[in-house]
Amino acid sequence: MAILSTAKIVGMLASAKKTGKQILNAAGEYVVEVVEDFMSGFAGHGWKIWEYVSGKWKLEIDSIVVRETMTVFELLIQKIRAVKGALGITQANGKIKSAILDDAKQNWFITIEEDEMSFVAHDILRCQNWQNGTLKGYWVEISEIRKIDGVDTIVIPVSEFSGSIDYIDGMEAVVSGLSDMSIPTEGDEIIQFGNTININRQSAIYLHADEGGQPAIDILFGINSKSFAGCVKMRIGGDIPGANGLKGFYCENGLIKGTDSSGHTVYCIYPDGTAEFGDGSAKFAADRSGKLAGGAISWVWDADKNKFVCTMGDVILGWDNLDPEVKENLKGEKGDKGDTGEKGSDGLNGADGINGKDGTSIVWKGSYVSHPSNPQNGWAYKNTTDGKSYVYQDGIWYQMTVDGVDGANGVDGTDGLDIVWKGDLSTPPANPVKNWVYRDTDNGRVYIYNGTAWALMVADGTDGADGTNGTDGMSVYITYHDSESQPEKPTGNGTSNGWHTNATSTVVWMSQKVTENVSSGSWGTPIKIKGNKGDTGPQGVPGAPGKDGKVYYTWIKYADDAQGNGISNDPAGKSFIGLAYNKEAETESNTASDYSWSRFRGFDGSDGKDGKDGTDGVPGPAGEDGKTTYTWIAYSDNADGSGMYQVPTDTTKYIGIAVNKDTATESTDPADYTWSRFRGEDGADGQDAxxxxxxxxxxxxxxxxxxxxxxxxxxxxxxxxxxxxxxxxxxxxxxxxxxxxxxxxxxxxxxxxxxxxxxxxxxxxxxxxxxxxxxxxxxxxxxxxxxxxxxxxxxxxxxxANVPDWLIGWDTNKVQIGSEYMISPKLFTGKNTGTAEEPILTGIVQGDKCITIDGVERSGIFALVDNEIMFELDPENGKYKFNGEVNATSGVFKNIKSPNDSFRIKENGEIEIVGKISTSSNGTRIEIDPVTNSLKMYTQDGIEVGNLSFFESEWNGVINYLPRLRLRRYVDNVLYNETSIDSGTIFCSQKVGSDDYSCYLIPSNGLTFYKNNEQTKHYSKA
Structure with a gap:
């Protein structure tokens, strides 16, 4: 739960509505009752800001406007759009609402639908649409955006509509011709392509499918006139500029490279003109230098000589490698015999000879006492008789190696360190010997005696900074069921359909869940915790005979109260009876504490309060006299009570009891009593066990x-x-x-x-x-x-045995210690700020089954801060988790999503974003809204200039999806041109002066022209 400090509202903010009722507030005043008026989802209503999970907040609203910067971590367009003809992505577009020629017939005045003006002065506006097989189009410059009657209006001189649109060297441009361009009309979809002054509005992306039969994607810069010549900086598809009709890929100042599967570059063409091919085997530089064969042949441009200067390195030319024609050209004519010359000086070393043919590879055959039979060229072996190695070539065994003599013995290594552990002590041990080691219990450090003094060997590290508080943990809830057969899973809080939370002796089944509260989460499958009665086991080995039996006695006494006061053998006048069981002595004790006392005679009732006098009732019959009842007790040596008496003796065997008797005088007739054994029979002598x-x-x-x-x-x-x-x-x-x-x-x-x-x-x-x-x-x-x-x-x-305390528990099942390694199935490094019974750990725990999470033992590496898991690597379960900021310079990320599923990177690399997306650059922006199924483009003034959308329409029970593209051109926030394309209809409009020109192209109807909303021409579909 969070608090909005400005409004002091806890938990959430939402739209609300009045119920019409009055309620009493905390101040005791009646106020209007207000309830939340919000429904989530596509068909919902209202707005709400709330904490949907702990620490995470969500805003749901119909639309949002961001005046400055909106940061979106991923942009996903989920719909496939289609458009016939061409699609332009520029700084402005719109649909003409009105196109009016002014009274002087000098200017067109054009307004844009929805008053979203994205055009500015000197924008180059274009409209192109086919109607009844005839192209309607114009390509003009906006002179200004004028505010007319409070509406931003595009102003275009009539003279701009002279000339026609044609192709020059494969590029579209306005040229002078016999016919003028079309005029703007209501409904025209218009788009801005460049600006004659503002260089920030001279770029565009132009996708066209059928212009000149050359489908292509063009990226243009420097559009400052009504021509695309020289503006295409990159083209995918269509005619390559200057390539005589060849089609493919065209790019100015591009970098093209190829890489292998490891990311290594194998060829690259750079914007400065440098090119590398064949994984560096050839290079051509912008300064006209280069190399071939990895540098074996290289050249530079000598501007003074106006020629290339070549050099060669590691290049071997032999006479046999020369072409016959070259050899012939190198020969001169035979000359006359010359005079004998003097002996010249030694000549220079001749050129290296040509490479010889490849030798035979050695085939190692192993060790033999003599040469192996049937050898082949290249065979080699070691002769164990003379310790030499031989290789066979052309019929002869050649010696190759011979065993060397043994080297001298190395110097003995220094003695290792052998320590003697003296245990945990508060002071150093007396009379120390070198390499004695002990742990100081005062500071926790370990010291070693070096022969002259105690030196520090091991010290505890300093405590790390306290971690942040962990989030609240989950709770374990358990419920029980008494059914003999397996019940259904419990639901809700686990107290319905026979489930209960009391652990009674009749419980047979239990279920549990781990969750934040008893009403959330799902209960587990019922677990039977009481087994069925097992089969009778086999007869056991006869037990050893028991010891001799003993005779036990039951003592009976009477008393006045529960403490045994007035203890007596006579029940007369007594209210309590005392019993003492299994006594070995026959003689009854007179000590009250030896007995368990209980009342056997009831209390007298207290007098009732005087009631009000009632009316005399009808006299009833006389009631029976009340009775006082008594309990008689007698003793006998016989089972039938014969020879009965009142005081038991050492030989008494039976006790007789008669209850609810009318008289206090005990009967002497044994038949009035119920007799039972008072003292057990003597047992026979037992055998040894x-x-x-x-x-x-x-x-x-x-x-x-x-x-x-x-x-x-x-x-x-x-x-x-x-x-x-x-x-x-x-x-x-x-x-x-x-x-x-x-x-x-x-x-x-x-x-x-x-x-x-x-x-x-x-x-x-x-x-x-x-x-x-x-x-x-x-x-x-x-x-x-x-x-x-x-x-x-x-x-x-x-x-x-004989192991120091600090090594107890260190065995081969837990820890192995070597000179350069330590192996442990479990390891924790860090600190405990809690207690041994309830630790609070901050540090790293790793190993096999080193931690329990949600009742499950987990293996891997886990980072804890006050018992909260901040980082985990669990390769067994494939779980990798990190809480906190991640900084990575590179990597491949798959199956990644935000906590609310609004952002995803799928396994195949596809990206999804759920919800509205808005981009912004220099004040202009593009919005993608799945609620309205639209992609819209806005100017710096928030005027819509482009709209690509579709809507649903039901006709005769069938859902139809109707797409629409609308482009508008504004001048000083005044709409001058507009083009709109929807399902089966194309509309264009243009404002010229005070007149509005427009046209409709409907295949089933034809092409219709309007001026100031009045039809001027119509061309039938026929």
Missing amino acids: VMFAIEFYMNGVQVQNIPCDIHGTSISGNIVIAKLYRISGSSKEDYTPDRWRVSYLKEGVEVLSIQPLESLNFINISLDKSLEYDSIAVMVYEQSIPDYVLITEASISKVM
Whole structure:
């Protein structure tokens, strides 16, 4: 929940409406009741700003205007638009609302629909539309935008409409001709293409499909006249300028490069004229220099010589490589025999010879005691007899290598460090020896003695900065069900359809969920927590005879109160009875605390309050006399009560009780009493009990566990002996069972079991260190046809012995420490600002099953700040999460979305944005609105100059989608030209002076011209 500080409103702001009711406010005043009036979604209404999840706010409204900058992280156009003819994206467009020729017939006055003027003075306005097979079009310059009757109006001189639109060298332009251009009319779609003065309005994107039969996408700059000549800086498709009709791709000052799959550039053409091809094997520079074959042949331009100067490096020319014609040209005519000359000086070294033919590759054959048979050229091997290596070539074995002599022994390495751990101490140990190590309990640091003084070895790092508070955690909710059969999943808060939150003894099923509150989230599948009654088990081994039975007595006394005051054997006048059970002494105690007291005679009722006198009723019949009832107790040595008496003795065996008697005088007739046993029968002498016990021995000594080092290896041998004894009374003797069974366990799970074929009174158990286990269970059985019955079992566990406290728990199952590594399945580095029982951790935890999240153990790397997970890498579950700012210089991002799903990058790289999008540059903007199914363009003054949209219309039960393109031209915010194209209709309008000219092209009707909304011409569809 958040607070808007200016309005002091908590949680949300929304549109509201009055209910017509009066309510009482906190000040005790009646005020008009107001309720929220908002519905979300496409067909909703109203507006609202609210916190839809913790820390995230949402605004939903019908439309929004941003006067300066609106930052949108991704722009997605979700619809495929279609347009026949051409589509221009420029600084202004619109649809002519009116086109009027002024009285002097000098200027056209043009207004734009919806009063959204995006045209400015000196904009070059164009309209082009086909009507009944005839092209309507004009390409003119706006002289000014004039405010007429409060409306921005485009002013275009009539003279601008002279000439016609044609193609010059493949580029459109206005040329003088026999016929003039069309005039503007209402409904004309108009668009701005350049400006004769303002260079910031001289660019455009022009998509055309059928102009001159050359479909293309043109990007134009420098449009300062009614011609596209020299303005096309890039064209995709259509005629390439100056290429004699060739079609393809054209670009001025472009950079074209090719890269391989790793991103390496293999060719590139630069805007300055430099070009590289063949992954650097050829380069042509803008200064007319270049190279071939990676620089083997290179050249530069010598402006003084007006020629290229070539150089060659690492180029070999041989006579045999020369063309015959070249060889012939190099030969001169045979001359006359010359005189014998003097001996000249040594000549220069001759040129390198040509490369020889490739040699034979060596094929290594391994080691042999002699040359292998049937050798081939290139075979090589090592002769183990003489220690030499040979290679075979042209019938001869040539020596290749020979073993060298052994090198001298290296210098002995220095001794390693061997420390002696002295434990945790508050002061350094006395009489230290070099390499003694201890931990100071006062400062937590570890020190080592270097032979002369104690030096710091290890110190705790400083605490990091406190992290931010974590968000509230989830709660665990549990509900129960008593049904014997599986119930349906609980719903809501878990207290319906038989589900309840009381954990009673009749509960059979439970369900749980982890969520923010009991009403949210989904309940889990019901889990049965009470098992069905199992089958009757096999008959167990007969138990040992019980000890001799004892005789127990029940004592009965009477008293005046619950504390036993006035204790007596006589119930007369007493209100409480005391009972003491299972007493070994026959003689009853007179100590009141030995008894449990309870009232056996009720209280007298208190007098009622005097009531008001009532009217005399009809006399009723006489009631019966009330009675006082009594309880009689007597004792006897016989089951029928014969020889009964009132005070029990040491030989008393039976007690008789008679209740609800009318008289206090006890009867002497045994038949009036109910008799029960007062003292049990003497039991027969019992037999000695028999039990079996297993004892463990190592090296002849009985042990209770297996002492091990930190790696879990036994330090007392590799065998533990289990012996079986039969114990009866004081007798203990060896016993041989019918079967032994040994089970090796790891965390309670069996990893190996052994069942010897031969049965003795003992068994040797191997402590194989290659097997991972932490305890051994031993079971012995007696045969009871057809099965074996377990008579006893015992277990023994591994424990570490002679290990410092700080190493306890460090074994091969947890940590391995080497000279250059440490392996640990779990590791935490950081700090605990809580307690050991309730830690608050800030740091890094990593390893196997190192953290529990939502009841599930997770493995990986996790960063915590006050127990809140800020970062997680979980490769097992494929979960990678980061809370906070991400800075990345490069990367590939897939399957990314914003928390409210308004922004997505899909697996295939496609991008989606849900909602309205608005861009802005120098005050102009483009808006894409899926609600209105439109793409609109606005000027700096907020005037709509372009609108590409569609709307839905139902006709005879069928939904029709009707697209529309509208372009407008404004001069000083006055609409002068407009062109509109919708389904089956083209409209153009132009304002000239005070007159409005327009035309409609409807294929089913024809082409119609208007002036000031009055029809002037019509060309039928025929």
